[in-house]
């Protein structure tokens with residue numbers, strides 16, 4: 001990969017997805033080299049010409065699938081789920097007791113562990129009253145590959161090991177290979193997966209009560225992050241909560257978010 005080719009790819013990625021890989025030449029080459037060889041392209045220039053000319057979006061989606069980092073796991077930063085259950089849901093239950101609609105968005109849902117954990121927390125919190133409430137979790141990601149995985153809802157037993165035994169029994173069924181489990185229909189029905197690029201205008205008809213946007217803004221530069229935080233603020237209901245990754249920080253100079261705890265913010 002020449003420097004010009006690297007420049008073209010990282011600028012493309014930044015412009016289209018907000019992801020800043022301007023100092024990640026080795027990683028980009030490491031992830032794409034094989035794909036380019038198998039695809040029969042003779043150079044990155046040829047490849048990028050095809051990506052930009054492909055109006056079907058297939059090559060673009062494949063590029064995004066390859067270059068995004070999708071690491072996640074069940075109960076990641078579990079203190080957030082505890083806070084949700086102990087502080088946020090009791091408040092929301094009172095506030096929305098007439099309409100019984102909750103709007104919860106998980107904006108970088110990767111392979112599904114995070115939104116399914118949210119759905120399990122909601123199921124547990126509402127208990128028998130759950131059927132009276134509409135608490136579906138909207139889960140979005142830019143990568144079609146992770147969304148496919150999330151929709152299938154198949155994980156190894158090792159992957160679900162951080163979950164309480166009662167949740168494992170209730171929300172997963174064993175598959176015949178004895179190594180994998182699949183999310184039950186009951187839980188799947190609680191999550192709506194959609195492809196969505198955080199750089200786009202937010203298309204939501206309703207303001208959100210809760211937004212989980214964890215461990216994704218680290219891939220964006222400061223200006224992109226700032227613009228996104230403004231959109232997140234607008235997308236929230238007054239009093240609504242934003243959760244970001246526990247190692248992330250937020251520039252609040254443009255938006256009057258109230259800091260509740262490090263990584264938890266309130267409008």
Ligand SMILES: C[S@@+](CC[C@H](N)C(=O)[O-])C[C@H]1O[C@@H](n2cnc3c(N)ncnc32)[C@H](O)[C@@H]1O
Pocket residue numbers: 017018019068069070071072073076107108109110111114140141142143146196197198199213214215216219245
């Ligand atoms: C490291 S994972 C974080 C997953 C989960 N939120 C967590 O904390 O465990 C980051 C996810 O952000 C997604 N992502 C990156 N850029 C995005 C964008 N512009 N719009 C939507 N999703 C994006 C990636 O595809 C990836 O699945």
